[in-house]
Amino acid sequence: xxxxxxxxxxxxxxxxVTSGPTHEPIDPVRYIANRSSGAQGTALARALAGLGxxxxxxxxxxxxxxxxxxxxIRVETAQQMLAAVQxxxxxxxxxxxxxVADWRVANAADRKVKKDGSGRAxxxxxxxxxxxxxxxxxxxxxxPRLVVxxxxxxxxxxxxxxxxxxRKGCDWIVANDVSPGxxxxxxxxxxxxxxxxxxxxxWPRLTKDEVAQRLAQRIAEALA
Ligand code: CTP
Ligand code: CA
Numbered sequence: 001x002x003x004x005x006x007x008x009x010x011x012x013x014x015x016x017v018t019s020g021p022t023h024e025p026i027d028p029v030r031y032i033a034n035r036s037s038g039a040q041g042t043a044l045a046r047a048l049a050g051l052g053x054x055x056x057x058x059x060x061x062x063x064x065x066x067x068x069x070x071x072x073i074r075v076e077t078a079q080q081m082l083a084a085v086q087x088x089x090x091x092x093x094x095x096x097x098x099x100v101a102d103w104r105v106a107n108a109a110d111r112k113v114k115k116d117g118s119g120r121a122x123x124x125x126x127x128x129x130x131x132x133x134x135x136x137x138x139x140x141x142x143x144p145r146l147v148v149x150x151x152x153x154x155x156x157x158x159x160x161x162x163x164x165x166x167r168k169g170c171d172w173i174v175a176n177d178v179s180p181g182x183x184x185x186x187x188x189x190x191x192x193x194x195x196x197x198x199x200x201x202x203w204p205r206l207t208k209d210e211v212a213q214r215l216a217q218r219i220a221e222a223l224a
Pocket of ligand 1: 018078096097098099100101102129130131132133134148149150151152164
């Protein structure tokens, strides 16, 4: 357990971190979601707080518990996550580690959908969710000085991550290969490539805690 350093390098800095999956309801008992334990976002929030930052941790329904020493805001859907992030600003930095569902169910039912006996399945109409990272990265007035996104890819990791950084207008992208063979999703380790304005650097395979500490250090240097 880390304790915030009274004189850590991030003392006096406010940092918003999103984490975990979002759940998009189909009806009151069912939802669609992304696979995400919340492990990397949680480790990052803990590491930032350990360097003295005031962390607002906006989390979907994650598997791992939130860290101590941060302000925890629990949300369920992408729309709620966007509203919570906007309410948490202004901040010095914002880091988007959440696995946000790209679509929500536009025709969600307010009562449990029942089988009608016909053998036919109901159709779900999907609507695209707001892009929280792109929204914050594109803010004029009030944009956090450093906006960091994650990119979980299964192929062409660096190319997709570079394109994502440009498209979303964020400062950094932390990219990783989450294809099944890597064991990264749901595991304790991560192997990331950090894309910045200076190019791409690939880090060795580390524990998610070590990745978090390294990234927190870099964020501290960038905000110094
Ligand atoms: N993100 C977000 N809001 C969304 C979707 C994604 O804030 N509605 C953020 C994620 O938290 C992550 C980054 O954007 O930091 C990249 O997410 P990713 O799913 O890789 O990007 P997408 O633009 O959704 O592209 P893809 O089609 O590859 O899923
Ligand atoms: Ca996505």
